[in-house]
Amino acid sequence: MDVDIGNALETRPGLTEETLDRLDDRVADAHDRIARGMADDEFGYASLNLPETADPAAIRAAVEPFGEPEAVLTVGIGGSALGAATLADALESDVDAHFLDNVDPDAVDALLADLSLADTVVNVVSRSGTTAETLANFLVVRDAMDDAGVDWTERTLVTTGEEGNLRQLAETHDLPALDVPEGVPGRFSALSTVGLAVTALQGHDVEAVLAGGRDGMDALSGSLYESPAYAYGATTYALAERGALTNAFMPYSESLETFAEWFAQLWAESLGKDGLGQTPARALGATDQHSQLQLYRAGPADKLVTLVRPTERADAPIPETDLEGLSYLGGSSLGDLLDAEFAATEASLAAADVPNVRVEIDRVDERALGELLFGMEAACVLYGELASVSTFTQPAVEWGKKAARGLLGGGDFPEAEAVADKREFRID
Numbered sequence: 001m002d003v004d005i006g007n008a009l010e011t012r013p014g015l016t017e018e019t020l021d022r023l024d025d026r027v028a029d030a031h032d033r034i035a036r037g038m039a040d041d042e043f044g045y046a047s048l049n050l051p052e053t054a055d056p057a058a059i060r061a062a063v064e065p066f067g068e069p070e071a072v073l074t075v076g077i078g079g080s081a082l083g084a085a086t087l088a089d090a091l092e093s094d095v096d097a098h099f100l101d102n103v104d105p106d107a108v109d110a111l112l113a114d115l116s117l118a119d120t121v122v123n124v125v126s127r128s129g130t131t132a133e134t135l136a137n138f139l140v141v142r143d144a145m146d147d148a149g150v151d152w153t154e155r156t157l158v159t160t161g162e163e164g165n166l167r168q169l170a171e172t173h174d175l176p177a178l179d180v181p182e183g184v185p186g187r188f189s190a191l192s193t194v195g196l197a198v199t200a201l202q203g204h205d206v207e208a209v210l211a212g213g214r215d216g217m218d219a220l221s222g223s224l225y226e227s228p229a230y231a232y233g234a235t236t237y238a239l240a241e242r243g244a245l246t247n248a249f250m251p252y253s254e255s256l257e258t259f260a261e262w263f264a265q266l267w268a269e270s271l272g273k274d275g276l277g278q279t280p281a282r283a284l285g286a287t288d289q290h291s292q293l294q295l296y297r298a299g300p301a302d303k304l305v306t307l308v309r310p311t312e313r314a315d316a317p318i319p320e321t322d323l324e325g326l327s328y329l330g331g332s333s334l335g336d337l338l339d340a341e342f343a344a345t346e347a348s349l350a351a352a353d354v355p356n357v358r359v360e361i362d363r364v365d366e367r368a369l370g371e372l373l374f375g376m377e378a379a380c381v382l383y384g385e386l387a388s389v390s391t392f393t394q395p396a397v398e399w400g401k402k403a404a405r406g407l408l409g410g411g412d413f414p415e416a417e418a419v420a421d422k423r424e425f426r427i428d
């Protein structure tokens, strides 16, 4: 993973090389703190040990009984789905990967109607084992398997913590079960059983993903000038300090679109604390040049744009044409056009003094994805150290969970009563 921060200097907001030099002293201290946390396997910091502590053999052994399914359906939400989805959507496989990470009845019905449940592995993932959306979806899927005459206990893999409903279910029905890694928040668990069971079921090289994560570990150092991940974390932090409160995260590769969704949870749930944080805005190049770029370039000077791309990819020729004014496209290729659009967007942002950072990987393969996932996790941990926030907790999400549970009669929660107090001001 390479990071180019040249277009974050002398922009609005922007940094100077002197700023980076001063910041590098703080990066050194932050790295020492991170290194101590990793060495002691401390809660949260243990996430950055996963490339070495994850056990690919255990993952392969857990999925081996399922053979080569037609499809794998993951029932999970947030970090319990997005890491696996990032890898599944970025890599080709003959095994279809589907994800139920919402409780939209239409979407659930449509997906179940499409699936041959007898040929599908249901991969239920929940660290707590109590997340309402995940458990509700699992009960619906299990019912659909019963209706299809499928023995759900033969087609279900569970990944969960030591306690909770899912663990009880696995023990009661003797289901194949993987443990979620100790001390690792869900959004940091892509390089573990949570993210890699689907990768293994799809026949991808789990070891290569972890090798990429180790490449990222090896690239960590006490200086942002020697570590792409820390360069990204320090630059985004310093830009936020200077007013860049939105980070438009814009991969120029359809295969990395879900990666942007994974990044959004990582960045928002880790750094959105104490009135601080940087809003991740998911975008896709070149598509969003025709929608959001107007705002990025000519809206408030309160954002940075992260441009992500693989430097090698498949290509597709553009046929010659005699269409008036379009001959320049003929004989070129879609890849050439995408590269030109990337360079043009980067330059157009620079010309408008909008800070932008380029993140590049060689190609979208297991090893590069492992390094990219690790790199953004390390960048996030560094940003959290510099911002002095509690990177690994997410207390703000609990209020809504209690309110929803109370509304459904799942307990007496004052949060549910507060829902009834909504101020009405309807315009019909």
Ligand SMILES: O=P(O)(O)OC[C@H]1O[C@](O)(CO)[C@@H](O)[C@@H]1O
Pocket (backbone or CB within 6 Å): 077, 078, 079, 080, 125, 126, 127, 128, 129, 130, 131, 134, 185, 186, 187, 269, 394, 397
């Ligand atoms: O894996 P679990 O416990 O089902 O949690 C799913 C997601 O919900 C959250 O806890 C937020 O509610 C995320 O941090 C987590 O990734």
